[in-house]
Amino acid sequence: MVDIIGFFGYFWAFIFFFFNIIVLTLQAKHSYKLKHNESFYSLCLCVGTLVVNLILVLIFIEFDLILSLVVIGTGVIIFSLFGLFNLFHHHSVRRKGDVQEKKLDLADRENVHHEFYRKIYHIILFFGIIAFLTIIWAIMVRLNEKGYDLQELIDVYWGSLDGLGMHVLRTPDYGQAILLDLYIIMTTVFVMNEGARIGNWFYFPLQKLASLGIREKEKETVASYVYFTIGMIFASTFLYPIPLFSIIGILCFADTAASLFGRKYGKHRLQFNKTKSWEGSLAGFLVCLLVTVLFVGPIWGLVASIVFFVIDGITPVLSLSDNIGIPIGVTGAYLLLSFLQIEMHSIVFAGIL
Incomplete structure (x- = not known):
């Protein structure tokens, strides 16, 4: 019986990944037609990341009874609700006829106020995830x-509080598995939402809510929160929870500081990237250093901050979203430090664990 449940756990994990890969591939095709290079290359990287993650999940991650039941239950609930939403929506449209929706005016969203408003959701997510995992603990x-x-x-x-022992072929620890499942579920919901918002391939009830946070360049392409969760799926596959918290903190605080300071005080442009300023990049570096030192210690924090500084500066040149580039880059740096037997030292969790 347990073997059958485990089999269905793997089956639903495959369904989650396969659905996301198919929808994002279609979105990449759409971005290619629009000649939106950042969206196209970012989506290609997302699809490649999900394919790698799917292979690793199916081969190296053990689905025990509890994990399998969670995956099965979540999959059945999400896709059942998805089917019901579309059934009732199409029935309602047939009765009322097509209603022209008001077009969004996104021209005034490229400013400091809206950027801060967008980042608030990331910060709430940061504290919410830490609180969630700590409560379960x-x-x-x-x-x-x-x-x-x-x-x-x-x-x-x-996992190991010194950060050692993290590698590609390691079965995730319990807390890490919770975060991995959480981000897979979030990605699936967000991809459903973006498919409904952009492609009109199906209906999803949160698409209007998501429109409140999108920018002008995301009007016809995938919003950045999808890249964020896919980047965290990649990180959650390899890293212990505490290093994962530091990466979420980088995306929430350092990226926010770089963006806000750059917009408000940026006067000296980077030589290799005229869309970024030294003021914004240095602000992001310092905030990144502060956040990461608290979670993973000075050595790991300094390395992560350098990686952040470099990726944040070159992603516009490479036509990539930093929301997918930063998690992949910092994860690679953490895995290298773990392989070199350089220990991390968490300040935040030192007195708790």
């Missing part, structure tokens, strides 16, 4: 009926 400790040693329980949930 507290419940696990409270319900520790088997009498596991606390250090053993920490290793099972948080």
Whole structure:
């Protein structure tokens, strides 16, 4: 019975990835026709990332009973609701007829105020995910009926607190698996939303809500929050939860600081990228250093900040979104540090774990 449940767990994981890959491939084709290079190349990188992740998930990740039931239940609920939404929507359209929707005016959204408004959602997500994983940890400790040693329980949930032992062919720890599942689910919901908003291939009820945060350049292409979650799927496949928190913090705070300071105070342009300023890039670097030092210590934090500085500066030149480039780049840097046996030292979690 457990083997059958595990099989269906793998099956639904495949469905999640396959759905996202198909829709994003169609979106990439759409972006190519629009000659929107950043969207096209970013989507190609997203599709490639998801294919690699799917292979790793199917080959190296073990689906136990609980994880399989969560994946199966989530998949059935999401796709059942998706089918019902479309059924009722098309029935309603047939009764009322097509209604012309008001076109969005996005011309005034390329400013500091709207950029800050957009980033607020990232910051809420940052604290929400940390709180979510910490609450589950507290419940696990409270319900520790088997009498596991606390250090053993920490290793099972948080992984090695020194950051060593992270590599490509490693089965994720429990906390890491929770984050991986969460980002796969979020990506699926967001991809459904973008497919409905841009392609009109189907209906999804959150598409109008998402339109509140999109920019002019995202009007006919995929919004950046899809790149964000796919980048975090990649990171969640390899990294322990604490290094993962630092990457979320980079995207939430450092990227925000670079954008806001660059828009408001940027006067000296980078020689290799005239769309970025030294003021914005240095502000992002310093905020990145502060955030990462708190989570992974000075050495890992400095390396991550340098990687952030470089990727944030070159992604516009390469026509890529930094929301997908930064997680991949920093994940690679963390894996290299772990391979070189350079330990991380978390300040935030030092007194908790």
